[in-house]
Amino acid sequence: MSAGVPHPQLGAEGVGLRRGRDASLPSPTDNSGVTLNAGPGLAVAAALAVLIAAATALLAQLGTARAAVLASARAVVQLGAVSLLIGVVVRSLGTSALFVLLMVAVAAFTSARRLTRHPSGWWVVLPITAGPLPVVALLVAGGVVPATGIAVIPTAGILIGGAMTATSLAGRRMRDELIARRGEVEAALSLGFLPRDANVEIARPSAAQALVPALDQTRTVGLVTLPGAYVGMLLGGASPVEAGAVQLLVLVLLLAVETVAVALTVELVCRGLVRT
Template sequence: MLLARARAIHLERDVAVAVVRGIAQILAVGSVLLLLLRGPRWTGVFLLVGMTIAAATTSARRARGVPGAFRVSLTSIGLGAGSVIALMAWAGVIDTAITALVPIGSMIVANAMNTNSLALNRFRSDVESHVGLIETALALGAGAKETVSPYVHAACEASLIPAIDSLRSLGIVWIPGLMTGMLLSGSEPIYAAIYQFVMIALIFSASGLTALASTLLIRTYAFSPAEQLTLRRGPSAAG
């Protein structure tokens, strides 16, 4: 933080709030899980729904100025993470016990949230930087979808870079925490490695679906029904 401040990079408030919130939230989640460990399996679903709403709220706040940011975030994260979790739970890949479903599901939701935030911010940045070009194209008769199509593709690709890099460097650059925990608990290394790869693949799948949904939805919200550009430089409501 001292180095950041010396370079006039003002992150003190964001970092302080993130640290305090992170500690408070993880303690709260631990307490809730402790109370729910012996509860029925369906309570895990409610926890994941709550996490998805919280993730959408966080992502929307990060994407201030993007019209309909919360609705886009909730739909995209819910579709991306929710469909993957539901499908894998139905297939038996993820245990539906709270002790397994919630921790694994939360990892998928969190990564979907990060992907969504990156997609929205990249799209906003690109559109704000090319407002004149977009409005000129609209004035010349181009369709709204056509004018922002390059920025949609760029946002989708950029938002998936972290997920692709994580998958590409798995086992070489980093050993994920889930595999480490399984090894420390005495699991066979091969089993732990395979299970970890499956989890990373699930996270990547959820991130991909989230990125696609997010960029397609925000393309609609960026224009009025009359195909006028509503996404402009400057803060506005994110809801």
Template sequence: MSTPTAAELGPVALALVLLAAVAVAAGRLGGIRQGRDVVVVVARALGQVVAVGLVLGLVLRTPALAPLYLALALGVASWTSARRLRSPGTWPLTALAIGGGAAVAAGVVVGVGALEPRVLQVLPFTAQLVGGAMTATTLAGRRMLDDAAADWAGVEGWLAIGASPAQALAPLGRTAAARALAPALDQTRTVGLVTLPGAFVGLLLGGASPLEAARVQLLVLVGLIAAETIAVVVVTTGLGRRVTRRPERS
């Protein structure tokens, strides 16, 4: 694929500026003071996407670097999720949840031959699984900790009658896990009816046939459900075993 020319990038840059301006203006009209945040995140996203594009180009030319790229992605995702949970020492737990979910789902897809074991296919697919598992881990863990903080008297009641922390927090963990999976389930339930997901659109824009795009998109959607389910079970189970005092609320 050829490198985009300045003439091709110009409209993209203009669209980004206008979209950011629309977001800022709409926020001001609605009384939402997020103008600075919009500008910062757009600028940051631009820099990160360009950097990632350059790195991916290098990785695709040197497949041996793919494990290092995925390890970096997992490390950043795990740290980001652990930071959101604001519970000391949770980085190993979030790494296990995110990495375990993504590894199992990707292993199944590649193992049965649904995707060829080539970097060009496996790398972006696994990276999407890591991203989805990170979001689900954060949502489930944060919701569980918030619910525990709000109903700590109930948790202490269970502890007072001899339940272990894991047993006392298990109902909250199940509720948090189920709610964290709702976005992935809804996206899969409404695929093609409400939205055309990113992988589908990207493949179509890249010249793939609709059937080929649909095949890959289905693998992504169902792979995300599998990866995220594993992730939320791991993180809520792990938090249930380690939370022994009232968590900090978000």
């Protein structure tokens, strides 16, 4: 549930950005009637997109054609299940919290499998949760995000997904770099470096590259892309200003939690806690 689109209720009121204006004054933009047609046309468009991805991967010999089809099929099943369950889950904070824990478990399993087959891979729970969970708690405590499941679950999902991606990218880059430059690590050890310090000198620059997508997205928002949170809020009836404010919050929060995730992943790998 990474980089998703918040529920329409995460508009001016759902994320705590109260309009603070007289109800008699018109909204700058009335989007209350904007909806997407979720009919057969949407299914055809989605199927064509998957077909294009798989065909292109085959022609270019990228080796990802099967993965693209399977990932899309999983997305259909998972989103279908979530759509059926979400109405029940969001009725109480207790069930919403359990759902957030489920997201954490799935994210940790995914990142751990990307990095290693060793049981030590479960240490990735730390970078995946160290940023998102405290941030969501602070947002709720400060009244920025209402203490309701319909607000907490999407917010947590976006941040957990970002931390998961950053952890996986940083860990894989570090693993590959440490393997390719093993001789340099051994040379540093022979000069008296501690194992952690020797690994950090080699792997840290490559791990930092995992933040490039988040940095680029933040730099180019509004100029190159209109991210999902912004578009989703517009479709949900929020004004462009309200949608922009919430999207800005989402972007900077993602940048923060992903930076924390990368920093912790560097320490876990370089200290040997995660055996790659």
